[in-house]
Amino acid sequence: MISVTHLNNTPFFLNPHLIETVEATPDTILTLTSGKKLLVRETTGEIVERITDYRKEITSGWRGNE
Secondary structure (H helix, E strand, C coil): CEEEEECCCCEEEECHHHEEEEEECCCEEEEECCCCEEEECCCHHHHHHHHHHHHHHHHHHHHCCC
16 A cells, blocks of 8 residues: 545555556546546655555565565
């Protein structure tokens, strides 16, 4: 899960596997695989970084934490 923030400053956690697209319009819009759209405070760069970090974290165990 990654932490993101609604525009009203309410934080929540989101499964990054459900994110289909990330757009800046200028607000950041996350479009989920269900078609639902979420507006968040984070920039597109921050979202991409959090997804990348999440994926690194979950795959590190597959290599035996060498």
